[in-house]
Amino acid sequence: MAYELKARGNERFKEGDYSGAEDLYSQAIQKNSRDPSFFNNRALVRIKQEHWEGAEHDARIAVDLYGPKATAAIKSNYFLSQALLGLQRPAEAYDVALAAYKASLETKNPNAEPLSKIILRAKQSIWAAKETARLRNQNETLKRLEELLQGDLEKDLSELRARLAAGEIGHIGYKEDEKELLDEAQKRLNVTRDVFASALGGDMKERVVPDYLIDSISFEIMHDPVTTPSGHSFERTNIIKHINHSPVDPITRVPMTTDDLRPNYALKAACEEFLTNNGWAVDW
Structure with a gap:
């Protein structure tokens, strides 16, 4: 049954x-x-x-x-x-x-x-939380404004949950409205930070690591990326270690050897440029 x-x-x-x-x-x-x-x-x-x-x-x-x-x-x-x-x-x-x-x-x-x-x-998400704390610690006014924005969002979400509990809206409608509130709150936060970054410059700008620079095995920024036959790039030492343990492509599971790897010079140059201009990213 x-x-x-x-x-x-x-x-x-x-x-x-x-x-x-x-x-x-x-x-x-x-x-x-x-x-x-x-x-x-x-x-x-x-x-x-x-x-x-x-x-x-x-x-x-x-x-x-x-x-x-x-x-x-x-x-x-x-x-x-x-x-x-x-x-x-x-x-x-x-x-x-x-x-x-x-x-x-x-x-x-x-x-x-x-x-x-x-x-x-x-x-x-972990990095974003650290960035939020870093930016707020650098400027008390920004911290206060972001706390006010967060308070407004929590109030709106609380009212939305009350409407759901009262049966005024269904679960699908609740999720749609919740997403709209979260998106609008993020837009207001981004605008606030952009204004402070433009006015104060330097360390007030939020720091972000582009996804394409990150190795999918170690989840660190790559230094010597190589490409597999499936077109995915990995840090050389990490993918070699993986192949030695399990001789297949980590993504497609197709059999693969170290001879199949090819240097990704364009991505390597992009990684080097990013790290040169963003020293903080070494600890990402």
């Missing part, structure tokens, strides 16, 4: 009926709470609905049921890292995703690529 409910939930999921799928997965869990795949499925459908707390709950149970070191737990940890990012806990998301990423490379698991994206997003 539980597996029939799961199968029906899968059909609802394919149809895009995430609420219906979640209900069926919940029924399956009530029938059999020892199958981690049920929790994995419900975690995924909750991620689709951005129910981050519920997704974290389910993913953690799935990891425990599989066993933290089991290959099958890699997908559960992928879901867990997504949920932690959604909950604005990037440091935790980074630790979970990095461990799962390393395990996926060792076992040739197909979740390596999506996990690498989660790691990069987490690292960017």
